[in-house]
Amino acid sequence: MSARYAPGATVRVARDRPAISLGRQHIRTPHYVRGLAGTVAEVMGPFRNPEGLAVGEDGLPEQVLYRVRFPLRSVWDQYDGDPSDTVDVELYEHWLEPAHAA
Template identity: 35%
Template sequence: MSPPRFRPGQPVRVKAWFPPGHCRTPFYTRGKRGRILDLVDVEPDPEERAYGRPGLPAVPVWRVVFDQHELWPDYRGPAQDRVVVGIFEPWLEPVEEAG
């Protein structure tokens, strides 16, 4: 297992991947920017386990905070409304701090 790549507060983007098959990355987060909240755990990869394989090495899972306005451009609530989603590390890439 490689060491976790991210740190709390770090801006990240969910990869805009659209593979067939089982995964645990909600469609509505794909390609969206968020911030790392914390490391949940290191877990066997569900994309492998779903097909009867062990899913090892285990994969870090991060809680990522998304602003509602990032997820839904037409969101009508206050700017501080947000969604927290557990995302498996291979789906995340670092992005530059917002200017």
């Protein structure tokens, strides 16, 4: 399974649910990064989709998992730590969209 995004790519987290996640009771994308752009820090390879696993399905097709890095300044208004502080979030490919660097 090939990954759609490479390390260093700018991606945007879906604000609204992607089609295959509609109606799912369980998702693993935290609210605070939805709609935000980040940078692919690492491609972790394919994993079974937890949205299906949680309801007893086989979790297929697998989804590529990424570690995506967000500057905390871009996540929170008035972030008062260092400008270089970041948060890395594990996100599955179906939640990511291509984006252009800011």
